[in-house]
Amino acid sequence: MSNRHIFRALAALFLLLLAAAAVYQWSGTREASGPSDAPPAPTAAGSSAKPNPSPVPTPVPAVEETADVVVVGSELEGMYLARAAADEGLKVKVIDLREKPGGQLLQGEMLFLDETRDESGKLLVQGRAKELFDGFRSGKIRKLAEFTAYYDKLHQGIPIESGVVLDKVESVTGAGGRDAIRSLTYRKKDGTLHRVTASYWVENTDYAALASQLKVTRLPGLEKFYGQDEIEYMSAGMMMKFKNVDWTRFNTQFNALSGADRSKKFGGGNVNGSFAIGLSGMTNAYKPTNDRVFLRGLNAVSQRDGEVIINAFLIYTVDPSDSRSVAEAMDLGKKEIPLILQHFRKSLPGWENAELNGFPNYLYIREYNHYETDYVLKVSDALGARMFPDNVSIAGYPLDLQGTSANKWGIEMGRPDKYGMPLRSFQLKNYDNVILAGKNVGSSAIAYGSARIQPNTALAAESIGVILGQLKGKKSLRELKEEDWPALHQYLASKYGITLTGVKGHNKIAGWTDEEIRKLDSGEIIYPSYVNKRK
Structure with a gap:
């Protein structure tokens, strides 16, 4: 055989080996990536082979x-x-x-x-x-x-x-x-x-x-007292936090008014060096954006340095056991309280420059x-x-x-x-x-x-x-x-x-x-x- 024929034979053998290797590699990759569509090869007894069960983790x-x-x-x-x-x-x-x-x-x-x-x-x-x-x-x-x-x-x-x-x-x-x-x-x-x-x-x-x-x-809850069909708890509260309040001027100007003028302008109540209670005429003048929220009379306390926190904002039909209900109520509060701030700025002396001082992380839950x-x-x-x-x-x-x-x-x-x-x-x-x-x-x-x-x-x-x-x-x-x-x-x-x-x-x-x-x-x-x- 001439050298040319020997070379051609060796080249053909080499190409054949390369092809075989490629087929083997493709087959192995396919198996590693998941089972093929073909049924498993029969065993010597002619039945299908059962896959090895996955190991069950030992409970900790x-x-x-x-x-x-x-x-x-x-x-x-x-x-x-x-x-x-x-x-x-x-x-x-x-x-x-x-x-x-x-x-x-x-x-x-x-x-x-x-x-x-x-x-x-x-x-x-x-x-x-x-x-x-x-x-x-x-x-x-x-x-x-x-x-x-x-x-x-x-x-x-x-x-x-x-x-x-x-x-x-x-x-x-x-x-x-x-x-x-x-x-x-x-x-x-x-x-x-x-x-x-x-x-x-x-x-x-x-x-x-x-x-x-x-x-x-x-x-039985309040639903029985009020004749309601559905369970309902006392309203939840969301504390309102403000800063840059001139409490001294608020206290001074409120108490400088006669009793009749205070009643006419604020609806009664009282203010002193630390607390503001009531003023329900003023709060009642605020019109909420929806019927699930309400601004009642104030329970306000001066925290010093122009900071004030108030318990007066109510949110109805909150289920404290339902995180979605609580989150929804928090969202209602975060939308409404900035509007209440605008009302306070217009209605209360010393509040003209008041600002929001953040929101609490959670509601004040009164009842379950x-x-x-x-x-x-x-x-x-x-x-x-x-x-x-x-x-x-x-x-x-x-x-x-x-x-x-x-x-x-x-x-x-x-x-x-x-x-x-x-x-x-x-x-x-x-x-x-x-x-x-x-x-x-x-x-x-x-x-x-x-x-x-x-x-x-x-x-x-x-x-x-x-x-x-x-x-x-x-x-x-x-x-x-x-x-x-x-x-x-x-x-x-x-x-x-x-x-x-x-x-x-x-x-x-x-x-x-x-x-x-x-x-x-x-x-x-x-x-x-x-x-x-x-x-």
Whole structure:
């Protein structure tokens, strides 16, 4: 064979090898990128080959934790319970579903505090809350940073785990056939699963994040009082924040007017060096852009340095358990408040150069579902100045029902002198170890108008925290008898200066018939108007 033929043969062989290699590479690439459309090759037995099953990941076990008391939510009221229990030697853990702690106080910036006083004007605020209210009244605690410093001091040494997601609540049958929570599993921000067991659990959110997952009985709400078909809660609030206000001129010029002129121009109310209350004639002159929002009379406080924060802007039909409903309400507020500012600039002396000072991170939620507790507070308890053997708070405040879409101004159902709040109104019915804090207090929708106020439930929470520490597992809350309470009340008085016994209030329904009291509690009688007729 000539060299030419040998060369041609070698070249042909080389091209053949290249082609084979290309086919092999194409086939391998196709297999790596996914299965082909062709059926799998038959096995020796003639059946189709089964693909190897994907490996099942091994579940990562939850991190186990224990505590004496677990508080779900970081609202201020429940933090008093956490502080008191920790000071009494109990291990306390706070888990919060919100991204940041502080709830209504810090995230909602509800920095206008309502004091509780009896009908003679005597201050009823007791316990650790008194430092906060004294500081607010005196002007030392007015700005968000000052409230934050107070809150941080309150929970010092008590961990708050924010941004968690509740995964599972494990309940068992407790004493007397009642249920008891044994553990709660939650997921942290970093994705890790944690399971915590505890002796007591505290519902301390403004939308019953824990209690709503339990076997609860919802009590009738304001929808029954107003004759509505759908559930509706008291209006939510969005705090209005302003800066560059000349409060001195506002105060001076308002009070330079005669009473008649003030009434004509502002609709009454009062202004002093720190507060502006009412002025509902001026606020009523503002026409909202839609029927879901409303500007009522002012609760305004000067925060110093030209900064002012106001509780007066209401948003109706907000469901605090629905994040979309809350976000929608926040958007409504952010659109309406700049228009309200323009109205204030035109209507109020010293406000001509006022500007927006930002928006809060969250709403001021007044109300959510009321769940049945061992004892449900009634209107007659408040107006009748009733005291209980198991008092955990001495309360006071008008029966103030804030507006709903059915009654935008709301209504006052009477003004109690003072009354007791029993432990049983904070114990979830049919559960051995679930405590309801703050806005979750067990009360009728009408009695809630007074019971909901912060100093009332803050004192109750602190007292319960102290009592848990005193019991230290030797006896459960439910095992307490009437004869156990004098020693507990004495301890609260001697160590914490909290007085819960020997208090007598003015019974404003003395001599009423059982039928009158029934109608009062059901809302068929509105006390202010009825009592005048009764006389």
